[in-house]
Amino acid sequence: MGDVVKVNLFAEGEFVDVTGTSKGKGFQGVVKRHNFAGVMQATHGQHNRLRAPGSIGAGSDPSRVFKGMRMAGRMGGDKVTVQNLQVLKVDEEQNLLVVKGAIPGAKNSYVIIRKWN
Structure with missing residues (x-):
C-alpha cells in the first residue's frame, strides 16, 4: 500500500x-490584509471612512482597475x-x-x- x-x-x-x-482568516479589509494605514485620522470629527482603501486608480483614462490592485478579500x-x-x-x-x-x-x-x- x-x-x-x-x-x-x-x-x-x-x-x-x-x-x-x-x-x-476569511474576508478581511485592506488594513489587515495589506497593512494599509487607512484614509483619515480617527479623531477631530466624525468619519465613516477610517479603514477604507482610498483611491484605486484614475477614472477616465484607463477606465478600469489594473490587475493586482490590493483590495479587501479572502486572506x-x-x-x-x-x-x-x-x-x-x-x-x-x-x-x-x-x-x-x-x-x-x-x-x-x-x-x-x-x-x-
Whole structure:
C-alpha cells in the first residue's frame, strides 16, 4: 500500500523546509490584509471612512482597475513554505520530530518536511 516514513531520515542539528497551508482568516479589509494605514485620522470629527482603501486608480483614462490592485478579500489558506528551520530533536521511539521555529497551518494540520541542502 505504501512505505512507512520514519523520522530517522533526519538528524539533529540539520536544517529543513516545512510546507503547509496557512490558517484561513476569511474576508478581511485592506488594513489587515495589506497593512494599509487607512484614509483619515480617527479623531477631530466624525468619519465613516477610517479603514477604507482610498483611491484605486484614475477614472477616465484607463477606465478600469489594473490587475493586482490590493483590495479587501479572502486572506490566508495559502500554501506557505518556511525555510531553514533547525531540527532540535529526533525521537525515534514515538516517531516525533522537534523543529525550532514557526510551522505554517493550524494545530494538527498536515505539513511536508523536506531536507535542506
